[in-house]
Amino acid sequence: MTLALFAAFAALLVGCSLMVILHRNPVASALFLVLAFCSLAGLYLLLHAEFVAMVQVIVYAGAIMVLFLFVIMYLNLRHDVEQGIAVAVRRGAGWILGILLLAETVAFFKGRWAEGPVSAPDLAPVAGNTQAIGQVLYTRYLFPFEITSVLLLVAMVGAVVIAKGRGPGLHPAAPAADAAADAKAAAPDHAGGEA
Amino acid sequence: MAAFWHDPNVRMVFWALVKILVILQAMLGVVSYMIYAERKIAGHMQARVGPNRVGPLGLFQPIADVAKLFFKEEFIPDGANKVIFHIAPMLAVIPALIVFSVVPFGPQDALRVTDLNVGLLLFLAMSSIGVYAIVLGGWSSNNKYALLGGLRSSAQMISYELPMGLSCIPVILLAGSLSLVEIVRMQEHWWFVATPFGLLAFAIFMITALAETNRAPFDLPEAEAELVAGFHTEYSSMKFGLFFLGEFANVISISCIAVTLFLGGWNGPWLPDAFKFVWFFLKLAALLFFFIWVRWTYPRLRYDQLMNLGWKVLLPLALANVLVTAIVVWWRAQG
Numbered sequence: 072m073t074l075a076l077f078a079a080f081a082a083l084l085v086g087c088s089l090m091v092i093l094h095r096n097p098v099a100s101a102l103f104l105v106l107a108f109c110s111l112a113g114l115y116l117l118l119h120a121e122f123v124a125m126v127q128v129i130v131y132a133g134a135i136m137v138l139f140l141f142v143i144m145y146l147n148l149r150h151d152v153e154q155g156i157a158v159a160v161r162r163g164a165g166w167i168l169g170i171l172l173l174a175e176t177v178a179f180f181k182g183r184w185a186e187g188p189v190s191a192p193d194l195a196p197v198a199g200n201t202q203a204i205g206q207v208l209y210t211r212y213l214f215p216f217e218i219t220s221v222l223l224l225v226a227m228v229g230a231v232v233i234a235k236g237r238g239p240g241l242h243p244a245a246p247a248a249d250a251a252a253d254a255k256a257a258a259p260d261h262a263g264g265e266a
Numbered sequence: 267m268a269a270f271w272h273d274p275n276v277r278m279v280f281w282a283l284v285k286i287l288v289i290l291q292a293m294l295g296v297v298s299y300m301i302y303a304e305r306k307i308a309g310h311m312q313a314r315v316g317p318n319r320v321g322p323l324g325l326f327q328p329i330a331d332v333a334k335l336f337f338k339e340e341f342i343p344d345g346a347n348k349v350i351f352h353i354a355p356m357l358a359v360i361p362a363l364i365v366f367s368v369v370p371f372g373p374q375d376a377l378r379v380t381d382l383n384v385g386l387l388l389f390l391a392m393s394s395i396g397v398y399a400i401v402l403g404g405w406s407s408n409n410k411y412a413l414l415g416g417l418r419s420s421a422q423m424i425s426y427e428l429p430m431g432l433s434c435i436p437v438i439l440l441a442g443s444l445s446l447v448e449i450v451r452m453q454e455h456w457w458f459v460a461t462p463f464g465l466l467a468f469a470i471f472m473i474t475a476l477a478e479t480n481r482a483p484f485d486l487p488e489a490e491a492e493l494v495a496g497f498h499t500e501y502s503s504m505k506f507g508l509f510f511l512g513e514f515a516n517v518i519s520i521s522c523i524a525v526t527l528f529l530g531g532w533n534g535p536w537l538p539d540a541f542k543f544v545w546f547f548l549k550l551a552a553l554l555f556f557f558i559w560v561r562w563t564y565p566r567l568r569y570d571q572l573m574n575l576g577w578k579v580l581l582p583l584a585l586a587n588v589l590v591t592a593i594v595v596w597w598r599a600q601g
Contacts (some may be wrong), residue, residue: 072275098350098405105398122444125387129431133394134424137401141420144405144413201384201444 073117080113097143101136108132122201285379289366297514298328304558311562338503343408346500350406355505358399358512361392365519370447372532372543378447385446386438389523390431393478397423399512400480404497415496418486418569423478425576430474432584433467436591437527440464446523450531457530463591468528470584472556475524477576479516481557483564486572521553529553 087107094100108131115124208216270276302317302325309316317324342351368385371377382388397420404416438444440461441452458464477484486496493499498509525531525546534545567575 096347098347102350102398102402121382121384122387125384125391128391129387129394133391133397134427137394137397137420137424140398140401141417144401144417 077114077117080110080117083107083110084114098140101140101143104139105132105136108136120200122204282379285376286367289379290363293363293366293515293518294511296518297511298332300514300518300554300558301331301510302328303554304561307555307558308562332507335504335507338506340503340505341500343500345408347406347408350402352505354399354403354406355501355508355512356399357402358396358509359515361396361399362512362515362519365389365392365523368446369519369522369526370450370531371546373539377532377543381445381447384444386434386444386449386523386527389519390427390434393430393516393520394423394427396478396512396516399509400497403501403509407497407500409500411494412497412499415486415493415499418493419480419497422480422484422486422572422576425573426474426477426484426580429470429576429580429584430478432581432588433470433474434527435588436463436467439588439591439595446526446531450526450533453530454533457528457533459528459530463587463594464528466583466587467591468524470580470587471524471528473575473580475520476557476560477572479513479520479557481513481517482561483566484572485566486569517554517557518550521550521557524553525549 084107087103087110090103091100091107094103108127112124112127112132115121115127305327306316306324317327320326320330342348365388367379368382368388369378370381375381400419400423401416404412404414404419407413437449437458440458441449443449443452459468476482480486498506501509529549530545532542532546534542534548537544
């Protein structure tokens, strides 16, 4: 049962990840990425990591990819029509790097592969792994956790500074109202284009 | 065959499927009669009668409506992205239905599909997936009004998801669990809505619930005065019906969660355990009436008012509420 589910989710994950880079339509690529995230959440569920699975869906599929999609629809990216030497170089570099990464991964996992399923022996006894994650996060990994939140704060301040514009008086309206005005100005444009 | 039946896994899957079937049918029934209720209540609020021609008191009106929807002409606009155009209405319904799998309707195991230890997170995950239906429906229609509706809704729903998630946190802090069953058990003596921070969280939750389900006064994605019909402008026939169904299914599932989180779920006086589920459905009915009541009472917000309310009022309020609740819970644990 577990094996069949694993095979299904893994196949879905690999298939979707391939479609993300192979599909010509950027919106379809983004949607395949969403599906890939969801199948990854399924794999987490099989590992009894319910919390991580749900957070995966909430954060990646629910929040980040919606913003991605928003941006893609906003920019109205055309179908990929790039040609010429630059594409060939990029493609070659991609192949080489991909093969290197694969080799590294194989080399890395080769020694540890046969150790059997990685269970979490000291985490399992706690009522749920949500509590286990919380406990570890606020004790052993407290410092990295706090650093991460400071990092996010910095990113947020940066976003506010960028949204405020250059110098005083240029953007008197609130950022939200600005975004609304932008959306209105830009939208008819891409509605005219091919969906 | 007998051995196959005695396999606990097989039995579990079988009973889960039976429960899912029952919930699905019940949900469809409730949705159709909620639409009837909405039209009736709207009628009375506007000093008219509402539907009263089909059957006694117009009770067969929903059946007639659905039959009509099925026989309507199906229309797909030129230049629409056909695959996504077809997927979007399905996405409007499925996440709302998935939420029902973790709702405990009563204290017995038979009255819920499953007791997930992250049930509340499943609800939040599904409500964040629900955005896609509207965004994709609006985008794939190749219609500028639909696209504007879709863009608006993605901005609106992302903005209101944050206060909604934050308004759930006081409940998690008070109950000490993410499992909805556990949360209801913790409210056996005192519903969370009857604490000051619980009340505030409940108010924030209901406001964001209105926004998440795109119900008035937050129905900007389909503001007909500016956007024709918003994201579902180009949808007809049963595809439109699915969006409609999705909206109501969302209202019901979000109300179920509100009942579970704040109103004590199945807990209530007098009734024996076997009939506790009656309390759940009474509270659910009250909340559904609330949704309809608000829709026919308040005018639609302007877009910038909507964003201001979400980011500058609800979010700080919800954050402060989390802080206060955390301090109180900590203080109680100390003393």
